[in-house]
Amino acid sequence: MNASRSLRITFRAAFLVSLSLVSTLSVPPAAAADDNEIRIGAVLPLTGKESKIGGAFKVATELAVKEVNDAGGLDVHGKKMKIDLRLLDDTSDAAKSAQLVEQLMVQQKVHAVIGGYGSQLVQAESVVPDRYGIPFITGGAGASSLYGRSKWVFGTLSPVESLASTQMDFLFDLVKSGKLKAPLKISLLRENTEHGKDFQTGVATFVKSHPKQFSIVLDESFELYAADFRPLLSRVQEAKADIFMCDAHLEDYIAMQRTYTQMGLYHQMVTYGARGADAAARKGLGAATDYIFASGWWSDLLPYPQVKAFNAKWKAATGTEPQWYHACAYETVRALFAAIHNAGSLQPEAIRNGLARLELKDSILPGGVLKFSKTGEATLPFVVTQNKPGGKLDLVWPKPAKTGDPVAPIPH
Numbered sequence: 001m002n003a004s005r006s007l008r009i010t011f012r013a014a015f016l017v018s019l020s021l022v023s024t025l026s027v028p029p030a031a032a033a034d035d036n037e038i039r040i041g042a043v044l045p046l047t048g049k050e051s052k053i054g055g056a057f058k059v060a061t062e063l064a065v066k067e068v069n070d071a072g073g074l075d076v077h078g079k080k081m082k083i084d085l086r087l088l089d090d091t092s093d094a095a096k097s098a099q100l101v102e103q104l105m106v107q108q109k110v111h112a113v114i115g116g117y118g119s120q121l122v123q124a125e126s127v128v129p130d131r132y133g134i135p136f137i138t139g140g141a142g143a144s145s146l147y148g149r150s151k152w153v154f155g156t157l158s159p160v161e162s163l164a165s166t167q168m169d170f171l172f173d174l175v176k177s178g179k180l181k182a183p184l185k186i187s188l189l190r191e192n193t194e195h196g197k198d199f200q201t202g203v204a205t206f207v208k209s210h211p212k213q214f215s216i217v218l219d220e221s222f223e224l225y226a227a228d229f230r231p232l233l234s235r236v237q238e239a240k241a242d243i244f245m246c247d248a249h250l251e252d253y254i255a256m257q258r259t260y261t262q263m264g265l266y267h268q269m270v271t272y273g274a275r276g277a278d279a280a281a282r283k284g285l286g287a288a289t290d291y292i293f294a295s296g297w298w299s300d301l302l303p304y305p306q307v308k309a310f311n312a313k314w315k316a317a318t319g320t321e322p323q324w325y326h327a328c329a330y331e332t333v334r335a336l337f338a339a340i341h342n343a344g345s346l347q348p349e350a351i352r353n354g355l356a357r358l359e360l361k362d363s364i365l366p367g368g369v370l371k372f373s374k375t376g377e378a379t380l381p382f383v384v385t386q387n388k389p390g391g392k393l394d395l396v397w398p399k400p401a402k403t404g405d406p407v408a409p410i411p412h
Contacts, residue, residue, distance in 0.1 A: 035111075035346055037084045038074060040065070040336070041104030042114040043125060048092025049225055050118045052250060052280055057117050057140060057329040058087060063317055064333035074337055077344035083337075090116060094124035101128045101136070110134070111346045112336055115155075117325070118249070119143035119195040120224070126153050135339075135352045139332030140325070142297070143194035148375035154355050156297075156332045156370065158380045160195050160247070160273075163295045164202025166382040167271055168214075170293070170397045170406075171243065172206075175213050179408040180242075180268060182213040187241035187267070189232065191248055192221040199247035199273055217241050224249060229256045233263055247273035254281050261288040268409035269293065277385050277393050279323060291410035293386040293396065298327040298365055301395040301403050302383065310364045331365055 045054035115138030122141035190196030276294030339354030384397035394404030
């Protein structure tokens with residue numbers, strides 16, 4: 001099944017579920033003036049294929065809500081109001097995800113909804129907010145096709161296409177510095193989703209404008225949660241590329257890199273897009289993840305005071321080191337609460353306008369300022385990290401923020 005057909009099926013499934021609900025439910029009324037609490041809905045994959053990161057999003061979301069409630073609530077036009085978080089599990093199923101968003105908006109009359117993790121799930125969810133005029137914000141979907149279709153949909157992840165071009169900027173700098181020798185051949189793999197398509201576009205666009213330095217010798221997609229990556233990696237082996245670039249979800253990254261290592265493959269540089277430093281992968285694969293580089297929406301190595309404060313707060317609350325998905329989920333909640341506070345109202349249009357005008361100047365995300373483009377997608381820079389032996393990790397790009405030098409080419 002190709003990406004466009006898969007997307008049509010996803011939307012059709014979400015639409016049919018929605019129709020069954022609309023026949024019995026009415027559009028929620030505007031929030032009453034005497035509301036004493038702020039009802040926030042959230043839909044996350046707490047079970048199923050996306051549960052590892054979905055569960056992490058849950059922990060970060062609940063922490064951000066707890067902080068506000070422990071401080072007495074959110075100030076809305078001079079009135080302190082507690083947050084009532086209503087969090088539902090979509091079981092990593094797109095049609096169910098859309099149904100739950102509608103349930104929150106129609107039955108539970110939430111003031112806003114925090115969307116889930118995974119572009120394929122959020123794609124289905126994102127058709128609902130426009131129908132009911134309820135603000136929707138997600139910290140777990142970077143596919144650009146999600147944004148610009150509805151004024152009610154916002155996302156804190158910068159575009160995946162920019163993630164890919166950042167990686168290419170990094171590789172080009174390694175060529176200019178003499179660490180890598182051009183011309184370089186790339187094997188390019190990507191998941192068969194809008195996320196993967198954006199990654200492919202970012203790499204291909206850069207390569208087209210730098211033909212003397214780069215060429216793509218293999219360009220293939222694969223289905224999510226594939227059972228066996230050996231046939232695909234056999235074609236990678238035959239392509240004899242210098243650089244291996246793949247866009248994959250966490251589970252596929254772990255499975256593919258395990259097979260890559262078992263087959264004894266080698267490339268001068270290896271990336272799995274945003275995957276690389278993930279604690280689950282490094283724990284499960286050990287030294288097989290050494291020297292992989294990744295472009296991320298966040299790193300705990302960012303040299304901002306607010307990042308250091310967040311790191312300490314997170315470790316004190318959970319006993320673990322924060323990952324990028326924790327930070328993005330946490331910051332998504334902060335963005336929504338800042339928009340509600342700035343709006344001074346629980347009216348849907350006021351909250352939506354608060355998000356559109358938001359400029360969170362103490363953001364923990366790269367660049368330090370969170371705001372949204374006209375399409376509702378965040379416009380933030382990416383960072384590049386590289387795994388080092390012994391569980392070490394360095395921020396290697398951009399140069400002003402780096403904590404260590406990149407190793408390139410990686411040791412054979």
